[in-house]
Amino acid sequence: METVTLGPQGTYSHRAARAVTDDGISFAESVRGIADAVANGDADRGVVPIENSIEGSVTETLDTLATVDLAVVREVVTPIRHALIAQREDFDTVASHSQALAQCRSYLDEHYPDADRQAVASTARSVELAREDASVAGIAHPDNAANGDLQVVATDIQDRNSNATRFFVVAPPDERSEAGGKSSFVVYPNANYPGLLLELLEPFADRDVNLSRVESRPSGERLGDYLFHVDVDAGLYEQRTQAALDDIEAIASEGWVRRLGSYDVEHVV
Incomplete structure (x- = not known):
């Protein structure tokens, strides 16, 4: 099974992708690149970050799921263990992915307040920079320091020790399933009036369906126009979920509702 995720080798996305397959992993430079590879048939699966417990949702993934028709078939949750990796203990710059830098802000403020901070494409790329330049330290999983001249x-x-990231495993839309303990949707009501969001959420509350995440994103159509990403703790196979969605589709009749699918959750280390 060909699986594509964010590269290069050694990223947290790569670690999550290894829960999907042990071989056949390739890398893309963006979430949209992953989505396009799956949608075009160049890959069977894509693994994309959706949410971090400290920094919140990954907006690039949210926007991609609203524009590219894909199925979410699995969720992988992996703990995030950041290490400071360098050739030596004194350095001038700390580099990493912007989210990793944000997740280590307090540590860096306390221990390296004078070091410059450089955002790069991935945690693995920061280790590459540290290997190339002794004045740079990277932030990545400690395994990235193996087999080299880094410490x-x-x-x-x-x-926070509870730091973890959720990843969605995406597949072509014809592999969308109604089986699973969670489900995700994108709702674009193409409307804006008092009480709209309440109307969209009430069908779930009325049927005792727990909302595990609700997030708004600009639709891109016009200023002040939004779509909503919704995760629920219920499968699409359940009658209560289907009934709630029927109500929501009626409310959003001027827009659309995308059923990303139902899936189960796996925790990996």
Whole structure:
């Protein structure tokens, strides 16, 4: 099974993708690149980050799921263990993905307040920079320091030990399933009036369906126009979920509702 995720090798996305397959993993430079590869048939599965417990939702993934027709077939949750990796203990710059830098903000403020912070494409790329330049330290999983001339200067430097990231495993739309303990949707009501969001959420509350995440994103159509990403703790096979969606589709009759699918959750280390 050909699986594509964010590269290069050694990213947290790569670690999550290894829960899908042990081989046949390729890399893309963006979430949209992953989505297009799956949609075009160049890959069987894509693994994309959807939410971090500290920094919140990954907006690039939200926007991609609203524009590219894909099925969510699985969720992988992996703990995030950030380490400071460098050739030596003194350096001038700390580089990593912007989210990793944000997740280690308190540690860096306390221990390296004078070091420059450089956002790069991935945590793995920051390790490459550290290997190329002794004045740069990277932030990544400690395993990235293996088999090289780098050392782990400090481990578990994330601001919270509960730090974890959710990844969606996406597939072509014809593989969308109604079976699973969770479901995700994108709702574009193409309307704006007092009480609209309440109307969209009430069908779930009326049927005792728990909402595990609700997030709004600009539709891109016009200023002040939004669509909504919704995760629920129920499968599409359940009558209560289907009934709630029927009500929501009626409310959003001037827009659309995308059923991303139902799926189960796997926790990996």
